[in-house]
Amino acid sequence: MILVTGATGSVGRHVVDRLLAEGHTIRALTRNPGPARLPEAAAVVQGDLAEPRRLxxxxxxxxxxxxxxxxxxxxxxxxxxxxxxxxxxxxLSTGDVLDDVERQPDAVAELHGAFERAIERSGLEWTFLRPNEFAGNSLHWAAQIKVGDAVRAPYGGACTAPIHERDIAAVAVRALVDAGHDGAKYLLTGPQAITHAEQVSLIGQAIGRTLRFEEISPEEARQAMTRYAPAAIVDAVLGQLAAAVVRPAEVTRVVEDVTGRPARSFFEWAIDHADDFR
Structure with a gap:
């Protein structure tokens, strides 16, 4: 039996589908089973990771x-x-986590680093998946794209290696069911590093429109972002983007090495999600 937490999430749902397709018995954990719309073959259970003693x-x-x-x-x-x-x-961790440091660089890395430390000390087998950037992060531009041809955001020159959620799920499944992944810390990336401005252009190509990136200041972005996210998380995200302007993301071959299939490009992701931007 395999337990999939976050089973309705962008990665977790693909983990569920892949495990079932391979014939594995799974239990899918979600906070709200009613509208989850998970496959009938999955044993859906209600639960919240904020209350682990009830799991x-x-x-x-x-x-x-x-x-x-x-x-x-x-x-x-x-x-x-x-x-x-x-x-x-x-x-599912993050590529922002640093090894062998007393203090992580920001709130996002600290949250994930705390999970990594607890698991490492457990004596269990473990694998950490550390995506550089989710391609799906660009979905927060969708509202602007639906009503206009410009995306107003900071750090258009931030150069990341966005990864398709399906590729993260594919690596997760192999680590769950195959031997040889114990103790691995996998930095997961797409096949190339591209800027956020280039991502906007590729989304435009996917939906048949010409889109442009309009740079705004980090201060303006922070003011907008803190309306719906904690300030510490907003500062972490903006700090990561600022760093990616001067230090382009490292590209790895982990997806291909683990799954035998090359990682999908950001343009492939944009094609898959074109309707989200229309």
Whole structure:
């Protein structure tokens, strides 16, 4: 039995589908099973990672867990998993986490780093998935694109290597079911590093329009972003983008090495999600 947390999320849903397609027995954890619309073959259970001490029924009989870094109580979740007999955890972390440092660079890295530390100390088998940037992060431009031809955002020159959520899920599945991934910290990237301004242009090509990137100041962006996200998270995101302007993302071959298939390009992601921008 494999437990998939965040089963309705952008990555988790693809993990569910891939595991079922390969014939594995899974349990899908979601906070709200009613509207989840998960496959009938998945055993859907209600649960919240913020309350790990109440997850004993969800963990019963589970051998491996796909884990989102959510809930803020990693040590409690790991303790529950170990008590339930879980052998392996595959954690969706972030490429911002640094190894061998006393303090992580920002709030996002600190959150994920806390999960990594708890899992490393657990004695369980583990694999950490560290995406450079989700291609899906560009969905926050969708509202602007639906009503105009300009995306107003900061750091158009931020050069990242966005990865398709399907590729993250593909690596996660291999780490969950195959041997040879214990102790791996996989930096996951798309096949090339591109700027945010180039991402906007590629989205335009995918939907048959000419789009442009209009630079705004980090201060203006921060003011808008803190309306819907904690200030510490906003500052972390803006700091990561600023760093990516001067230090383009490192591109890896992890997706191809683990799955045997090259990582999908950002343009392929944009084609897959074209309707989200129309």
């Amino acid at each position: 004993a029924p969800a963990l019963d009989g589970v051998e491996a867990v796909y884990l989102m870094a959510m809930g803020g109580a990693p040590a409690d979740f790991v303790d529950m998993a170990r008590r339930a007999g879980v052998r392996r955890i595959v954690l």
